[in-house]
Amino acid sequence: xxKIFPIIAFLLPFIVFLTTLNHQVTYTDNxxxxxxxxxxxxxxxxxxPFFIILSxxxxxxxxxxNPIYELNIFSALFTALSSLMLFNWSLLVFxxxxxxxxxxxxxxxxxxxxxxxxxxxxVIWEQANYFEVYPLHLFLINTIIYFIFKGDFENNRNYILxxxxxxxxxxxxxxxTILLIPFLIYLHFIKxxxxxxxxxxxxxxxxxxxxxxIGISLYxxxxxxxxxxxxFNWGNVSxxxxxxxxxxxxxxxxxxxFQGKEEFYEGLSKFLASIKGQSWLSTAVFPFVLGLYFIFKxxxxxxxxxxxxxxxxxxxxxNYGIHDIExxxxxxxxxxxxxxxxxxxEILNRKFTSLSSLTLFIPLVTIIMNYQINDNSNxxxxxxxxxxxxxxxxxxxxxISAQWDIWNAxxxxxxxxxxxxNDIILIEKELMRRTWYPGQLLNWYPKLEAIKPEIDLYxxxxxxxESDKAYNGQLIQARYERLFQAVIEKFINxxxxxxxxxxxxxxxxxxxxxxxxxxxxxxxxxxxxxxxxILPIKPISLGTDRLKKSKxxxxxxxxxxxxxxxxxxxxxxxxxxxxxxxxxSARVSFEKALELDSTxxxxxxxxxxxxxxx
Numbered sequence: 001x002x003k004i005f006p007i008i009a010f011l012l013p014f015i016v017f018l019t020t021l022n023h024q025v026t027y028t029d030n031x032x033x034x035x036x037x038x039x040x041x042x043x044x045x046x047x048x049p050f051f052i053i054l055s056x057x058x059x060x061x062x063x064x065x066n067p068i069y070e071l072n073i074f075s076a077l078f079t080a081l082s083s084l085m086l087f088n089w090s091l092l093v094f095x096x097x098x099x100x101x102x103x104x105x106x107x108x109x110x111x112x113x114x115x116x117x118x119x120x121x122x123v124i125w126e127q128a129n130y131f132e133v134y135p136l137h138l139f140l141i142n143t144i145i146y147f148i149f150k151g152d153f154e155n156n157r158n159y160i161l162x163x164x165x166x167x168x169x170x171x172x173x174x175x176x177t178i179l180l181i182p183f184l185i186y187l188h189f190i191k192x193x194x195x196x197x198x199x200x201x202x203x204x205x206x207x208x209x210x211x212x213x214i215g216i217s218l219y220x221x222x223x224x225x226x227x228x229x230x231x232f233n234w235g236n237v238s239x240x241x242x243x244x245x246x247x248x249x250x251x252x253x254x255x256x257x258f259q260g261k262e263e264f265y266e267g268l269s270k271f272l273a274s275i276k277g278q279s280w281l282s283t284a285v286f287p288f289v290l291g292l293y294f295i296f297k298x299x300x301x302x303x304x305x306x307x308x309x310x311x312x313x314x315x316x317x318x319n320y321g322i323h324d325i326e327x328x329x330x331x332x333x334x335x336x337x338x339x340x341x342x343x344x345x346e347i348l349n350r351k352f353t354s355l356s357s358l359t360l361f362i363p364l365v366t367i368i369m370n371y372q373i374n375d376n377s378n379x380x381x382x383x384x385x386x387x388x389x390x391x392x393x394x395x396x397x398x399x400i401s402a403q404w405d406i407w408n409a410x411x412x413x414x415x416x417x418x419x420x421x422n423d424i425i426l427i428e429k430e431l432m433r434r435t436w437y438p439g440q441l442l443n444w445y446p447k448l449e450a451i452k453p454e455i456d457l458y459x460x461x462x463x464x465x466e467s468d469k470a471y472n473g474q475l476i477q478a479r480y481e482r483l484f485q486a487v488i489e490k491f492i493n494x495x496x497x498x499x500x501x502x503x504x505x506x507x508x509x510x511x512x513x514x515x516x517x518x519x520x521x522x523x524x525x526x527x528x529x530x531x532x533x534i535l536p537i538k539p540i541s542l543g544t545d546r547l548k549k550s551k552x553x554x555x556x557x558x559x560x561x562x563x564x565x566x567x568x569x570x571x572x573x574x575x576x577x578x579x580x581x582x583x584x585s586a587r588v589s590f591e592k593a594l595e596l597d598s599t600x601x602x603x604x605x606x607x608x609x610x611x612x613x614x
Contacts, residue, residue: 005108009087009115014080016120016367017128020375021076024383025068026130027558028324028405031413032232034071034131038417041232042222045250049221050172051133067417071131078135079119079128085142087115090338092149097298097342099349106356110345116363118337122277123326125374133174134327140170141331144180145309152187157204164208168215175250179316179331182308192301219248229443231416236436242467243436252434256321267318267325274326277370278333291339294346310335323557373553381562384546385521386410388566390421392520394496399522400484401500402429406562416444425495429503432483435459435466454479454486484510488525498522501568518572521565537577537585544570544592567597574606586610 025031029044036043037055055074064070090111099107118124127134144166151159167184170177188205227238235247246252296303313331320328344359386407393399401408408428414420425445431437438455442448458479464471484507488497492514500522504511515526517535526533547566553559574589587610593603 002105002108005112006084006087009112010080010084012116013083013119013128014076016371017076017079017125018073020125020129020371020377021069021072022130022376022379023066023069023072024380025386025410025413026376026379026382027410029409030130030132031068031410032234033133034068035413035416036230036232036234037071037131038067039231040225041230042226042234042237042247043232044234045247045252046175047219047222047235047237047248048133048173049218050169050215051136051174053218053221054136055131068131068413072129075131075135076128078139079124082135082138082142083115083119085139085146086118086334086337087111089142089146089149090114090341092146092153093302093338094342094345096149096153096302097295097345099345101349101353102345102356103353106345106348106353109356109359110341110348113344113359113362114337114341116360117341117366118334120363120366120370121333121337122370122374123274123333124278124330125370127327129374129376134330137170137174137176138330140166140173141177141180142334144170144177145183145334148184148187161208161211164211165215168212169218171212171216172218176316176328179312180309182312183305186308187301187305190301190304222247232412233440233443234436235434236439239436246466253322258319259321263321264318267321268314270325271314271318271329271332274329275333275336277373278336287340287343288336291341291343291346295339295342306335306338373555376551378551380550381547381552381559382407382410383414384550385562385566386414387420388544388546389521390424393421393424393498393522394524396423397496397498398425398427398487398491399498399500400427400429400487400503401522402502402506403500403565404428404430405558406565427484427487429484429506432480433462435462448487450490451483451486454483458483481507481510488514492525492527497525499525501565501572518569518576520573521569523572534580534582535576537573537580537582537589544596547596563596564600567593567600567603570596571600571602571606574603578606578610583610583613 022030025034033043033048035041037052038059040052040056043052055071058074059067059070061070063073088111091107094107094110095104102110119128124138127138144163147159147163147166151157151163167177167180170180222235223238223244226233226236235243237244237247292303292307295306309331313329317325317328317332341359341362344362345356348356348359389407390411408426411420411424411426415422415424415426425448427441428437432441438459442452442455458476461471461476461479465473465476488510491497498519499511499516504516504523511525513528515528516523517526518524518537519535524535544566547563552563554563570589570593574586574593577583577586577589586606590603590606590610593600594607597603
């Protein structure tokens, strides 16, 4: 009977996640990470070598003809495995807390409820749906906690050594493993009989430290693979030690860390908002606090160790000002799940000792609440948007864009892995601010060698900035803008050149001497001599009906941003069509914009203007 519980802890989440999994490429880093995994490349900072190597091996399995779907399954698997490891360490701790009136089978039910409540929370479930670094991280973190508790409770050094190896592997996966350090130090030095600081206590850390270093040593993969000119070679870290450290330390992200009280309070508010979807019982602080109180009464040492996990994670993550911060609160969610179920364990131990199975209603309600919002099996928005944009780019087109989250990263995957629209040259505007990117750009698109003189001149000054040397910011910006001007000047007569609306808004001086004509979800640039050309608008061919068929969650800021962006582009098409006498196309463009975003006032104004002309 007891053997079925760990099987359920893994298999139930895995099966459910398979039903909600993304089948196509999706937002943000999903496409770039998938491309790096399949080609054994280098992804964005901090490089994630263990994740890349493991997922690359996974990509060889004959699971699916669709590589991105196969990698998305990788995330479902490791999120489910994190449920299993959370079940395992919860069972250890519940036994240690000594609920004397509860039978062992009751502790199995409580541990299963803890694990399932955590993984079916909205934030964690979302990660299970697409290829990202965090599912593996969740598994490693819960595995470390399991081995630490197992070794500590049983005074078994072998489990501590296993924990050390997994700590190293976890650091080679994601540097937020550092958030475990206070928890680890506390359990190592504070024993049940009080403070334990002796000479052998320090010498006993030598072998575990070596095992940690063995895991961390996987970072040597980055310069080795980079030197082989991997297709995805973010950071080009083989250029030198400073480039390696810059990449591995995530230096470019440090500008968003510990920026002050306002940012901290904003991060804290995001945490409080996120726990509503993570666990319906967590919306009230009372069950969590009361659960911690009972843990403290039963075992102060365990309570303090869990509080260290909770607050270390909360304080760090609340001071990191990125838009998708919720997953960084995972350690806090783990503690919340365990504390809430501990409250029910205390109630059962006092009054209802035979009703422990009823605690499974807690994750059951969580599944019912979160299934629809996390069902991404029909979420094709990103893939559709990317293809709609590209379908309206002429053969051999060059496009300058900074829409990383919406379509740039997905296009990287589709072009480099699926050989989709190999004729298009995509220049990512924001990445051009990094010294490694021009080199990758030239490797991918050798025809851009024509702008190499401008690239070399730009990199001379940018290198000073990236190396923390004295630099001229105005000169960097001037040469940065000159790069894009050179692209246009040297190619516009031979190849169609496009920009997306964000680039037009951010670099207006670069494009001021060109006529900008909306074509699909981008603008085609025309020379002054061609400015009187009227380009036909065919909004029906844009395929925007495909967007409406996808699952759309306007509570999701990325879904909302994509849909609003599509509507804005349709309005621009409508305006151009109206100015050039293409009345029917103008009307259809405005109507389609309103179908996507009924709040778009410019689309309404456009329709009203057309009606007044009649």
